[in-house]
Amino acid sequence: MSFDYGDFSYASKDEMLEKSREFWNPGKTDFWVDAGVPLVIDRREEYYLYDMSGKRLLDVHLNGGTYNLGHRNPEVVHAVTAATAHFDIGNHHFPSLARTALAEALVTSAPPGITKVVYGSGGGEAIDIAIKTARHTTRKRKVVSILKAYHGHTGLAVATGDDRFSKLFLADRPEEFPHVPFNDLNAMEDALRGRDVAAVLIETIPATYGFPLPDPGYLETVKALCERYDALYIADEVQTGLMRTGELWAVNKHGIAPDILVTGKGISGGMYPLSAVLVNERSAGWLTEDGFGHISTFGGAELGCIAGLKALEICNRAETRSMVHYISDQIGRGLREIQAQFPDWFVGIRQHGVVMGLEFAHPQGAKLVMRSLYENGVWAIFSTLDPRVLQFKPGILMRPQLCEDLLDRTAVAIDQARSALPRTVRHDPLRSRTAVSA
Amino acid sequence: MSETTVEAVGVPRARQMLELAGWASRAYARYDSATVQRIAEAVVRVAESKAEHYADWAVRETGFGVVEHKIVKNKLCSRGILDAYRDSDYVSPRIHAERKIVEVPRPAGVILALTPSTNPVSTVYFKVLLALLTRNAIVVSPHPFAKECCADAARELGKAAVAAGAPDGVVQVVDEPSIPLIDALMTDERTNVILATGGVPVVRAAYGSGNPAIGVGPGNVPVLVDATADLHRAATKLVDSKAFDNSILCTNESVLVVEESVADRFIRELERSGAYLLKDEERDRVRDVVFPEGRFDTSLVGKDASDIAARAQVRTPSRTRILLAPFDAAVDEEPLAHEKLCPVLGLVRVPNAQRGIRTAVALLRLGGAGHSAVIHSTDPGTVMAYAAAVRVLRVAVNEGGSTGCAGFGTNLAPSMTIGTGFVGRSSLGENLEPKHLVNWTQVAYSTDPAEVMPSFVGIHPEEAPLEPVPPYPVASNAGAPTLTAVPDLPEEVPTELREELRRLILEELTAIVRG
Numbered sequence: 044m045s046f047d048y049g050d051f052s053y054a055s056k057d058e059m060l061e062k063s064r065e066f067w068n069p070g071k072t073d074f075w076v077d078a079g080v081p082l083v084i085d086r087r088e089e090y091y092l093y094d095m096s097g098k099r100l101l102d103v104h105l106n107g108g109t110y111n112l113g114h115r116n117p118e119v120v121h122a123v124t125a126a127t128a129h130f131d132i133g134n135h136h137f138p139s140l141a142r143t144a145l146a147e148a149l150v151t152s153a154p155p156g157i158t159k160v161v162y163g164s165g166g167g168e169a170i171d172i173a174i175k176t177a178r179h180t181t182r183k184r185k186v187v188s189i190l191k192a193y194h195g196h197t198g199l200a201v202a203t204g205d206d207r208f209s210k211l212f213l214a215d216r217p218e219e220f221p222h223v224p225f226n227d228l229n230a231m232e233d234a235l236r237g238r239d240v241a242a243v244l245i246e247t248i249p250a251t252y253g254f255p256l257p258d259p260g261y262l263e264t265v266k267a268l269c270e271r272y273d274a275l276y277i278a279d280e281v282q283t284g285l286m287r288t289g290e291l292w293a294v295n296k297h298g299i300a301p302d303i304l305v306t307g308k309g310i311s312g313g314m315y316p317l318s319a320v321l322v323n324e325r326s327a328g329w330l331t332e333d334g335f336g337h338i339s340t341f342g343g344a345e346l347g348c349i350a351g352l353k354a355l356e357i358c359n360r361a362e363t364r365s366m367v368h369y370i371s372d373q374i375g376r377g378l379r380e381i382q383a384q385f386p387d388w389f390v391g392i393r394q395h396g397v398v399m400g401l402e403f404a405h406p407q408g409a410k411l412v413m414r415s416l417y418e419n420g421v422w423a424i425f426s427t428l429d430p431r432v433l434q435f436k437p438g439i440l441m442r443p444q445l446c447e448d449l450l451d452r453t454a455v456a457i458d459q460a461r462s463a464l465p466r467t468v469r470h471d472p473l474r475s476r477t478a479v480s481a
Numbered sequence: 482m483s484e485t486t487v488e489a490v491g492v493p494r495a496r497q498m499l500e501l502a503g504w505a506s507r508a509y510a511r512y513d514s515a516t517v518q519r520i521a522e523a524v525v526r527v528a529e530s531k532a533e534h535y536a537d538w539a540v541r542e543t544g545f546g547v548v549e550h551k552i553v554k555n556k557l558c559s560r561g562i563l564d565a566y567r568d569s570d571y572v573s574p575r576i577h578a579e580r581k582i583v584e585v586p587r588p589a590g591v592i593l594a595l596t597p598s599t600n601p602v603s604t605v606y607f608k609v610l611l612a613l614l615t616r617n618a619i620v621v622s623p624h625p626f627a628k629e630c631c632a633d634a635a636r637e638l639g640k641a642a643v644a645a646g647a648p649d650g651v652v653q654v655v656d657e658p659s660i661p662l663i664d665a666l667m668t669d670e671r672t673n674v675i676l677a678t679g680g681v682p683v684v685r686a687a688y689g690s691g692n693p694a695i696g697v698g699p700g701n702v703p704v705l706v707d708a709t710a711d712l713h714r715a716a717t718k719l720v721d722s723k724a725f726d727n728s729i730l731c732t733n734e735s736v737l738v739v740e741e742s743v744a745d746r747f748i749r750e751l752e753r754s755g756a757y758l759l760k761d762e763e764r765d766r767v768r769d770v771v772f773p774e775g776r777f778d779t780s781l782v783g784k785d786a787s788d789i790a791a792r793a794q795v796r797t798p799s800r801t802r803i804l805l806a807p808f809d810a811a812v813d814e815e816p817l818a819h820e821k822l823c824p825v826l827g828l829v830r831v832p833n834a835q836r837g838i839r840t841a842v843a844l845l846r847l848g849g850a851g852h853s854a855v856i857h858s859t860d861p862g863t864v865m866a867y868a869a870a871v872r873v874l875r876v877a878v879n880e881g882g883s884t885g886c887a888g889f890g891t892n893l894a895p896s897m898t899i900g901t902g903f904v905g906r907s908s909l910g911e912n913l914e915p916k917h918l919v920n921w922t923q924v925a926y927s928t929d930p931a932e933v934m935p936s937f938v939g940i941h942p943e944e945a946p947l948e949p950v951p952p953y954p955v956a957s958n959a960g961a962p963t964l965t966a967v968p969d970l971p972e973e974v975p976t977e978l979r980e981e982l983r984r985l986i987l988e989e990l991t992a993i994v995r996g
């Protein structure tokens with residue numbers, strides 16, 4: 044079998060992997076092969092991915108919500124394809140047709156107080172923009188984030204995240220970027236008390252940490268603390284936004300009006316890179332003072348904005364909202380049934396809408412389940428910063444039959460992963476030892 | 482859907498309605514009978530209370546029909562339907578101990594309902610109620626001429642259903658129907674059955690869609706009045722029926738076939754009830770107006786007799802409700818022998834009942850196969866000969882066709898969709914009723930006497946929902962969800978009062994059709 048993609052081709056999957064190691068990224072390439080997920084994504088459609096081998100996978104990783112609306116969603120594909128007859132990336136210096144239209148749509152559907160939109164081309168850049176905006180607004184430098192948070196790998200964003208990535212490039216700056224444990228209000232207040240903090244940057248449910256859920260009232264109190272100590276509240280909704288919790292933005296469900304809201308990934312339906320920073324009037328000052336303050340050639344590329352308009356419209360439909368409620372109910376129920384079969388192995392379900400983290404009683408449990416899910420035709424990713432927890436992220440337009448199929452496969456895979464464990468591990472409940480800091 | 486398909490505006494979202502309807506129908510298919518009844522009752526209350534509102538709106542929007550009569554139809558298609566099926570259960574398993582078979586209901590799933598411009602809101606009421614009684618989800622695609630009143634009505638009914646505990650998305654409606662959109666919905670595999678009411682092309686398209694469909698053919702209703710008929714009663718029934726909503730129901734009488742020996746007397750009776758017999762030149766002018774170039778002018782659908790007369794420059798007495806248009810031969814090239822959805826009634830005199838039956842058969846050869854016919858006679862021999870000869874699937878006897886064949890005033894199933902059977906190119910031979918929207922899984926035990934079928938009494942797959950469906954998603958660490966219980970309806974209307982209401986509606990109907 045040879046693989047011909049028009050302007051390039053490979054003789055075999057092995058050859059492809061070899062070249063991937065040689066010309067691209069040997070570390071990543073080997074990691075997945077070693078992890079038992081030798082996936083090279085070829086064809087993609089709806090919520091399905093096909094490996095080069097032809098193996099089909101039901102995608103519940105969705106690249107963190109990038110494929111919220113499915114792969115190559117026909118409506119988004121059509122919007123972008125049609126737009127290429129008229130638009131390109133555009134010129135970032137000028138007022139732009141598509142950018143303005145999307146900005147208006149974003150502001151109209153945003154939490155209260157949001158008045159303007161700044162664009163980037165990826166989530167990390169958007170986080171950088173949010174941090175720069177907060178610093179400009181408050182004239183303060185410190186940004187508090189959550190221990191083991193993940194907000195991207197650009198210059199400022201990487202410093203808000205786990206040491207593993209900042210230290211690698213000597214980008215850790217603990218004095219400017221203090222980290223506090225999630226769900227720990229005392230630690231948060233201690234960090235803010237000095238009134239020298241520009242902003243708290245926080246994901247509504249921290250994805251890469253395995254979606255630990257905020258304790259009831261936690262985020263609301265953080266927002267109140269921000270107000271008390273004059274820090275801005277930056278909501279990172281890159282993974283939790285776009286209807287995944289059953290409302291457009293997860294902060295809506297907490298009644299929080301953030302000063303700044305960051306979106307990326309799914310905002311452009313997986314068809315064109317785009318990210319956006321939604322700011323309130325207080326934070327929007329630099330856009331008047333020096334509109335060229337943040338420059339990015341591809342930021343708010345017009346084709347991306349057109350994809351974004353369509354994706355946002357789909358997310359905002361009453362039908363979509365209702366479907367998310369059905370999907371999260373069905374999958375939640377199904378997972379609880381599975382959990383009841385293996386209560387000492389499948390030890391927890393963190394769920395808010397279709398944002399889900401599945402906890403297993405083994406320090407690397409999610410990696411084991413990921414591998415066995417892969418064997419059973421499902422692609423879900425472990426949480427890099429807490430590998431006990433599997434990120435389980437069904438799409439918001441899943442068909443009922445697809446949900447059933449997903450649950451059937453998941454039940455088998457969880458059982459198989461458990462059977463593959465060494466007996467000693469299986470009988471040693473690791474629950475307490477590995478519980479998340481909370 | 483392939484990537485090269487570029488879909489017309491509105492189509493992708495309409496497809497999503499089917500998807501949501503699929504979710505809703507799955508949830509609804511598990512509901513218990515008490516909840517289904519409560520939902521239907523809640524919907525009927527809203528439908529009833531808005532009967533006048535939508536009757537008025539429908540006439541305003543379409544220009545067809547008579548407000549008072551549409552009110553009656555709206556009531557018949559809401560409270561009337563619920564009453565008719567009050568004792569039917571399409572939800573609980575049926576146990577046939579003697580046959581060692583248990584039947585488990587399996588709702589169709591997602592119904593795509595095309596509704597006509599002639600009986601717009603009443604058909605929306607009817608189809609929505611049928612869907613709800615049988616635990617199906619429904620997506621309504623109204624006729625473009627009546628889209629506003631229908632969309633509003635469907636939405637109101639849907640809201641009432643959900644408020645009474647039905648799953649969200651169980652009733653949806655397309656706001657901007659278009660040909661490509663309807664075609665997309667009809668051929669979409671998420672549509673489980675199409676209920677097509679409308680013109681022949683729509684029905685044919687439904688059958689051509691590749692999906693299960695129930696569509697019916699047009700009518701062309703002959704009414705035979707023989708020498709044995711009670712002429713006074715027959716005349717009243719006939720004029721009332723022909724005048725009802727200005728002949729907009731497809732069960733309205735198209736051509737009167739009357740035995741010569743009683744013809745003059747019968748015509749005088751008709752005139753007393755509000756018919757006007759056209760003179761030959763007047764008849765010719767009316768024919769030209771109603772069938773310009775030999776084809777029915779659809780702009781005259783449901784117009785008043787006086788409007789049509791005026792257009793043909795015919796002066797009629799002020800209380801004229803229908804026009805009688807005499808002609809000689811029931812042949813294809815005679816336009817007046819064809820279906821007329823307006824208060825113009827063809828008139829053919831025949832020497833005897835035998836010729837009358839032949840004439841009725843001839844009329845049905847021109848159109849209306851499988852649909853309806855009417856006879857006024859007291860001779861069972863003639864009734865049987867007529868029924869056996871005419872190629873229709875219902876014959877109303879000594880009753881008006883409009884309402885009688887549609888199951889109002891007879892014991893036929895009350896319906897806005899009249900099956901025309903195989904002769905009428907339809908999969909349905911009866912009046913559409915709830916039972917047509919459910920299949921039954923048959924659980925069959927061995928006939929071996931050694932095999933004893935256990936009792937299934939008290940074993941129920943269906944259950945009452947405990948919270949809104951779907952439940953609003955909350956974080957899993959938020960503690961046990963507080964169940965927002967489905968609100969109870971106000972007290973059920975007691976049976977006597979219901980009987981009373983039913984009687985009032987019937988009286989109202991009678992009074993109104995009498996003019």
Ligand SMILES: Cc1ncc(COP(=O)(O)O)c(C=O)c1O
Nearest residue numbers: 107165166167193194195281282
């Ligand atoms: C919550 C969150 N914020 C920000 C980012 C960074 O986005 P990007 O990879 O597009 O720079 C990610 C990426 O995974 C993320 O999950």
